[in-house]
Amino acid sequence: MKSNTIRDFCQKYWKALFILFFVSALAYLPNITKFTLYKDDWYYIADGFFGGPKIFREMFYIDRPLRGYLWEFLFTLLKTDPLPYQILAYVWRLVSGMLYFWLLNLVWPKHEKTNLWISLLFLLYPGYLWWVSGVEYQPYILTQLLQVFSFVTMLLFLKTNNIFKKLLFLACSAAAGWTGLMFVDYTIGMELFRIVIVFLFVSHELPLARMAAKIKKTLLSWLPFLIIPAGFMIWRTFFFTNTRSETDISLQMGQFFAAPAQVGLVWLQNLIKSFFNINLIGWIQPFADNFFGLGLVEFLIATVLCFLAIIAVKKMISKHYLPEEDGTGSIPDSRQWEKEALFGGVIGVIGGIMPIVLMNREVSITSYSHYLLNPLMAAAPILFVLINFVRSHNLRRSILLSLIGFLVVSNYSYSVNIVKEETTIANFWQQVTLRAPRMAPDTTFLVNLPNGYADDNWDAIWAPVNYLYALPSDVVEKNGVVWYPFAGLQPAIETSKNILLNSELGLSYRTHGFYNRYDQMIVISQPSLDSCVHVIDSRWPRLSIWDNDQVLLFASKSDTSNIISPQTYLNYDKKIFGKLDENNWCGVYQKAELALQLEAWEKISGLKVEAETKGFKPGDEIEWMPFLQGAIYFGDKDQIKSIMAQITQPFVASQACTTYDAMQQGGYYSDKASMDANRDLVCHSVEKINE
Numbered sequence: 202m203k204s205n206t207i208r209d210f211c212q213k214y215w216k217a218l219f220i221l222f223f224v225s226a227l228a229y230l231p232n233i234t235k236f237t238l239y240k241d242d243w244y245y246i247a248d249g250f251f252g253g254p255k256i257f258r259e260m261f262y263i264d265r266p267l268r269g270y271l272w273e274f275l276f277t278l279l280k281t282d283p284l285p286y287q288i289l290a291y292v293w294r295l296v297s298g299m300l301y302f303w304l305l306n307l308v309w310p311k312h313e314k315t316n317l318w319i320s321l322l323f324l325l326y327p328g329y330l331w332w333v334s335g336v337e338y339q340p341y342i343l344t345q346l347l348q349v350f351s352f353v354t355m356l357l358f359l360k361t362n363n364i365f366k367k368l369l370f371l372a373c374s375a376a377a378g379w380t381g382l383m384f385v386d387y388t389i390g391m392e393l394f395r396i397v398i399v400f401l402f403v404s405h406e407l408p409l410a411r412m413a414a415k416i417k418k419t420l421l422s423w424l425p426f427l428i429i430p431a432g433f434m435i436w437r438t439f440f441f442t443n444t445r446s447e448t449d450i451s452l453q454m455g456q457f458f459a460a461p462a463q464v465g466l467v468w469l470q471n472l473i474k475s476f477f478n479i480n481l482i483g484w485i486q487p488f489a490d491n492f493f494g495l496g497l498v499e500f501l502i503a504t505v506l507c508f509l510a511i512i513a514v515k516k517m518i519s520k521h522y523l524p525e526e527d528g529t530g531s532i533p534d535s536r537q538w539e540k541e542a543l544f545g546g547v548i549g550v551i552g553g554i555m556p557i558v559l560m561n562r563e564v565s566i567t568s569y570s571h572y573l574l575n576p577l578m579a580a581a582p583i584l585f586v587l588i589n590f591v592r593s594h595n596l597r598r599s600i601l602l603s604l605i606g607f608l609v610v611s612n613y614s615y616s617v618n619i620v621k622e623e624t625t626i627a628n629f630w631q632q633v634t635l636r637a638p639r640m641a642p643d644t645t646f647l648v649n650l651p652n653g654y655a656d657d658n659w660d661a662i663w664a665p666v667n668y669l670y671a672l673p674s675d676v677v678e679k680n681g682v683v684w685y686p687f688a689g690l691q692p693a694i695e696t697s698k699n700i701l702l703n704s705e706l707g708l709s710y711r712t713h714g715f716y717n718r719y720d721q722m723i724v725i726s727q728p729s730l731d732s733c734v735h736v737i738d739s740r741w742p743r744l745s746i747w748d749n750d751q752v753l754l755f756a757s758k759s760d761t762s763n764i765i766s767p768q769t770y771l772n773y774d775k776k777i778f779g780k781l782d783e784n785n786w787c788g789v790y791q792k793a794e795l796a797l798q799l800e801a802w803e804k805i806s807g808l809k810v811e812a813e814t815k816g817f818k819p820g821d822e823i824e825w826m827p828f829l830q831g832a833i834y835f836g837d838k839d840q841i842k843s844i845m846a847q848i849t850q851p852f853v854a855s856q857a858c859t860t861y862d863a864m865q866q867g868g869y870y871s872d873k874a875s876m877d878a879n880r881d882l883v884c885h886s887v888e889k890i891n892e
Contacts (some may be wrong), residue, residue: 271339557572582651
């Protein structure tokens with residue numbers, strides 16, 4: 202049965218397609234309902250929510266305008282719910298894998314089982330870490346699909362003699378190619394891989410022809426598809442004005458002409474580094490970074506997923522559904538296939554990397570793994586060829602089966618860690634809503650997220666606070682930019698300098714902006730995963746032994762008068778922040794801190810009783826402070842003694858004493874005599890601990 206149409210292909214290979222679905226589902230779907238928003242996803246959702254779907258046209262008109270229309274459609278359809286974006290991203294990946302299997306079968310029709318193995322590697326590649334960012338990376342994943350589809354329809358064009366089908370396939374290939382380049386311009390480098398594919402196809406059609414004849418036939422066959430890169434470059438050069446420096450070709454190339462030897466060396470280094478990142482580091486680093494942090498339950502789930510994947514694939518390849526590798530050919534045929542896959546793959550990967558290198562970037566697994574999505578088409582066969590050098594059939598199959606299980610576990614382990622991060626950030630903002638019913642407009646937030654989650658994650662600071670607290674009437678759209686009433690400071694060293702110098706007052710990026718007002722700043726810190734969120738009050742700062750230097754430096758500037766009660770508006774979205782959980786120590790602690798700010802002293806006492814009744818205890822000793830202050834206010838010696846007995850850290854004990862002094866000076870007590878009498882109960886402990 203031929204596979205020149207989608208229908209024929211699906212009928213012939215439906216079992217293989219099911220395996221691609223089943224195994225990829227094991228890798229990518231176990232935690233899909235737990236994903237929320239990751240890094241830059243936040244600003245897409247915030248800008249779309251406040252600016253409306255058309256804001257995305259403004260977001261991308263500076264560099265990749267077609268993305269704006271895609272995003273206008275997606276946001277109109279899917280709104281702010283993260284789950285549909287995640288499902289759609291998975292569907293794009295799955296369809297890409299299925300089309301890739303079709304592509305390989307068109308290139309190497311006698312190697313169907315091998316093609317299935319390579320397609321599994323392509324689909325399960327763990328080095329693309331942005332798959333968890335279901336919102337922002339829609340165009341990137343879709344571009345991968347479009348480019349594979351463009352290659353498939355190109356080969357169908359070459360296979361048919363029907364003029365109408367040729368025109369149809371050429372139109373589909375060109376449209377898919379152009380659209381992909383409009384979404385992600387640097388994938389133009391994969392047009393070199395298109396030539397490789399045509400050459401392989403021609404070589405198989407003309408096995409006895411000389412190399413010169415094959416090259417000539419390749420160029421003639423490829424010529425109609427020159428319209429894809431040429432058409433894009435003509436539009437990009439003569440009809441489009443790029444205003445973003447990072448994607449300005451002339452500006453980036455200007456660095457080379459200014460210092461050709463130095464920049465040329467950097468390009469060479471980045472090319473080599475990117476090549477090995479794709480073909481080596483990307484296969485193993487995600488496992489090393491994530492697997493060893495799994496808990497017992499997660500480890501057991503990973504084990505089950507691994508064995509399910511291995512059993513499913515083993516059952517598939519053990520049957521004679523697809524021919525054995527090279528079962529229709531000889532050993533020389535096998536060697537020839539290896540040469541084609543290896544050298545073609547290397548050329549394709551280098552082609553995919555080159556535009557990235559020329560733009561003075563590199564393929565990095567941790568930060569820029571989206572650069573490797575399209576070169577992965579060429580990289581997947583390279584790994585299989587290396588494994589195929591193992592000539593023992595049983596050993597080779599065991600290695601491949603183990604690798605499939607390994608890749609499933611790698612992706613699952615990574616998703617577990619991302620869910621932990623996203624859940625921690627969502628819980629962070631849950632606690633903030635309990636502590637702060639309302640925020641005064643123009644408040645600026647200096648935020649410390651736990652476990653290093655603030656690194657390169659600025660959007661998870663300013664976007665959530667505006668999404669939660671900003672009244673639509675307080676958000677102003679001007680000249681295509683949404684100006685928000687609340688500012689979030691970047692978690693960076695430069696931020697400290699800006700605060701001290703009162704600089705960088707206005708910040709904007711693409712379609713969002715805000716003004717920093719350091720005299721209306723609130724410092725919020727969650728020093729560790731065991732700590733609650735601490736909204737710092739400059740009168741008596743809550744400084745944990747785990748707080749970073751930035752929190753310690755600016756705690757005295759944190760003004761809780763920007764927190765307003767009662768609550769009149771809160772845009773709390775369970776799909777983003779999860780179900781509000783107040784029944785824990787941190788829920789009680791946040792209510793106690795709010796009661797302290799409102800001077801509702803009786804409520805603090807009641808909350809302490811509630812915590813004791815439910816068996817709640819703090820994971821950070823500084824969180825005893827609001828309850829200690831309640832006891833100090835009422836002059837309750839027993840409670841003061843009980844709480845001070847829980848404080849063993851000198852740093853926290855010293856803060857208890859300074860807090861006592863601040864309360865005394867501010868008149869926060871019910872009886873002055875008892876206030877004076879109880880000082881030793883608090884401050885004597887400091888001297889005792891320091892002995």
